[in-house]
Amino acid sequence: MMPLQPVLLLSAALFSVGIYGVISRRNVIGILLSVELMMNAVNINFVAFSHYHQSSVGQVFAVFAIALTVAEVVVGLALVILLYRSQKDVLVDGARALKG
Amino acid sequence: MDPIAFGIVAACLLSSALFVVLSKNLVHAVLWLAVTLATTAALFVLLQAPFLAGIQILLYTGGVITLMLFGVMLTRRHERLMIENESTGSRRVPGVLAGSVLFGVVAAAIYRTPGLPTGPGRMVATQEIGHAFLTEHLLAFEVLSILLLIAMIGAIVLARKADFGAETERVMPVRGRKAT
Numbered sequence: 001m002m003p004l005q006p007v008l009l010l011s012a013a014l015f016s017v018g019i020y021g022v023i024s025r026r027n028v029i030g031i032l033l034s035v036e037l038m039m040n041a042v043n044i045n046f047v048a049f050s051h052y053h054q055s056s057v058g059q060v061f062a063v064f065a066i067a068l069t070v071a072e073v074v075v076g077l078a079l080v081i082l083l084y085r086s087q088k089d090v091l092v093d094g095a096r097a098l099k100g
Numbered sequence: 101m102d103p104i105a106f107g108i109v110a111a112c113l114l115s116s117a118l119f120v121v122l123s124k125n126l127v128h129a130v131l132w133l134a135v136t137l138a139t140t141a142a143l144f145v146l147l148q149a150p151f152l153a154g155i156q157i158l159l160y161t162g163g164v165i166t167l168m169l170f171g172v173m174l175t176r177r178h179e180r181l182m183i184e185n186e187s188t189g190s191r192r193v194p195g196v197l198a199g200s201v202l203f204g205v206v207a208a209a210i211y212r213t214p215g216l217p218t219g220p221g222r223m224v225a226t227q228e229i230g231h232a233f234l235t236e237h238l239l240a241f242e243v244l245s246i247l248l249l250i251a252m253i254g255a256i257v258l259a260r261k262a263d264f265g266a267e268t269e270r271v272m273p274v275r276g277r278k279a280t
Contacts, residue, residue, distance in 0.1 A: 002101045002102075002103050002106060003216070003217075003218035004216045004217055004218065005210055005211065005216060006106065006110070007106075007147070008206075008210045008216075009207055009210060010110045010113065010114070012202075012203050012206040012207060012210070013114055013203060014113065014114065014117055015202070015203075015206075016199035016200065016202050016203040017114070017117045017118060017120075017121055017199065018117070018121075019195070019198050019199045019202055020121055020195040020196060020198070020199040021120065021121035021195075022195075023191060023194055023195035023198055023199075024121070024191045024192050024195035025121075025191075026191070027126060029126055029168065029171050029172055029175065030126060030129060032168070032171075033120055033129055033130065033133050033168065034120070034121060036133060036137075036160075036164065037117055037120060037121070037133070037136065040136065040137065040140050043140070043152075043156075044140060044143060047143075047144055047147050047149050047152055048147060050147075050149065050224060051147040051148055051149065051221035051222070051224075052216075052217040052218075052219075052221050053217060054221060054222035054224075055224075056224045056228040056229050056232050057232065059149055059151070059152055059224055059229050060229055060232045060233060060236075060237055062149075062152055063152070063155065063229070063233075064237075064240065064244060066152075066155060066156070066159055066160075067244050067247075067248060068244075068247070069164070070159060070163065070164065070248075071247060071248055071251035072251075073164050073167055073168070074167070074251050074252065074255045075251050075254055075255050075258070077167055077168070077170070077171045077255070077259075078254070078255035078256075078258035078259040079258060080171055080175060081171070081174060081175065081258075081259045082258055082259065084174070084175040090175045090176075
């Protein structure tokens with residue numbers, strides 16, 4: 001029978017990979033993909049705690065987190081398209097002049 | 101949960117996540133993300149959460165990946181596809197540093213916490229989740245639906261073609277401009 005620790009470690013490793021992606025990527029869509037990885041790690045944690053604590057609350061919160069992620073992706077991609085339209089590029093280096 | 105199955109799923113999950121972060125071509129990164137999310141669904145099955153595995157497949161691998169592919173293809177420029185995804189060394193070093201430090205801290209915290217459950221888990225029936233949504237977490241559920249509506253309208257407003265200038269010029273009183 002497996003204890004809870006390996007699942008938490010796996011989730012932490014996934015979150016760290018996501019952090020590396022957020023910091024090292026230059027493309028905004030690449031950063032969004034890495035944020036997806038981090039959200040996924042959080043969902044794994046929710047479900048693991050729900051499973052081992054024998055309660056349904058963790059899964060309910062995982063559903064909330066998934067819905068929030070979808071909303072975030074929709075708004076994020078709209079912003080990416082807006083950025084592309086304003087400066088013909090989706091690199092974060094060029095996105096310094098966001099005023100106005 | 102079977103340790104061998106968990107090992108296989110963990111290896112698949114971590115390697116595909118690394119490919120998401122490291123691949124130069126963004127389309128490949130999106131497809132590797134699809135693999136990662138499907139493997140997460142497999143992990144949910146191992147954790148006896150079939151409802152969430154279904155949601156994961158439907159919403160993520162169906163919807164989010166399609167949206168991401170749309171985003172990549174709407175915004176990329178072919179001649180700079182490889183160059184613009186390359187991460188420079190000055191970005192990689194703080195990334196590796198932050199990731200490893202975070203992982204170390206969390207791993208230490210996990211192994212120092214006493215009283216984490218080790219016993220067999222229980223399968224949560226889908227009825228329980230639905231019941232919790234409509235009784236205990238009803239307010240959060242309704243707020244979430246309103247949030248989704250707001251996000252949808254906001255995305256439409258943001259990504260709409262921004263030709264306000266042309267439109268207002270057309271709508272503006274033509275007579276006044278003719279006179280000048």
